[in-house]
Amino acid sequence: MxxxxxxxxxxxxxxxxxxxxxxxxxxxxxxxxxxxxxxxxxxxxxxxxxxxxxxTLDDLFLAVLKRRADGELERQRRILEQNPPLRALWELSQDPGTALITEFMALSNHREAVRVAFAADAERYRRAQVEAIARTMGQDLPDVPPAALVVATTAIARILGMERALGITEGHAETVTLIEDLLKRFYGAAPLAADNDQG
Known part of the structure; x- marks a missing residue:
């Protein structure tokens, strides 16, 4: 052996x-x-x-993905605990890390091990987000499923980020203003607490 x-x-x-x-x-x-x-x-x-x-090269990609995912999950946890969760989720989802996420999504189309790990990490993020929203907003929005709020909020922010990276901006300002106005109505004008560990 x-x-x-x-x-x-x-x-x-x-x-x-x-x-x-x-x-x-x-x-x-x-x-x-x-x-x-x-x-x-x-x-x-x-x-x-x-x-x-x-x-292998897959092991290298997986190690990069794991390091980034673990760090982002911890940063997300801190921000969601320190801020109104829906506002924090909106801010987190606009994070400039979209470029690396896009690369891993493309890589996932060609490498099964990366696809499986990427999906597992995305599910971990989503579970943590849904738990934070459910914990704090369940009484305020009893008829709205927390998972639906998470998916809608993150999807809008990510699409805007991906389009911005491509140079597409039509309708972006209006969409951001709409979301910000909705968040102000729900939470007031409280700013998001600063997080110095971005990167």
Whole structure:
């Protein structure tokens, strides 16, 4: 029986560098620009070192996805706890991280392991969002399913972000004004608490 292949430590600075490099390439040139040799060259290491930390290219993509997903879930939890949840959800959904999400969505069409992980992370986000909305808005909007509010709010914000990235802006200002007016009617003019850990 072949011994298990040794993998580098998850806390290693080199591993973090490889993840940073992969994410930077995905954002700058798209997921198709990411390969073992390209990541190695950009990070200034040998290709064998990339394979020391990540057995396959899918493992590298999955590690980038996991790191980003875990960080975003924690940030979302903090913001939803500190702010009116529907307003926080609207702000979170407009986050500039849309470009990386779009890359992972495209990558999911070609790599089953990434699709499964991406969907699982999206479901984790949604469950946390629905729980926050249900906890705080159940009495105020008893006839509105919290899941429907979450889907509608995040879908509008994400579509606006994706269209903006393509240069499509027709109707955006009016839509944002409508949502902001609805939120003001429901919550008042309270601003969203600042979150310094964006990035």
């Amino acid at each position: 072949t011994p298990a292949r040794r993998m580098g430590s998850e806390a290693s600075e080199t591993r973090q560098l490889l993840l940073d490099t992969t994410e930077r390439l995905m954002l700058a040139e798209g997921y198709a620009a990411v390969g073992v040799r390209r990541v190695a060259r950009e990070a200034g290491v040998a290709p064998a070192l990339v394979l020391y930390y990540f057995k």
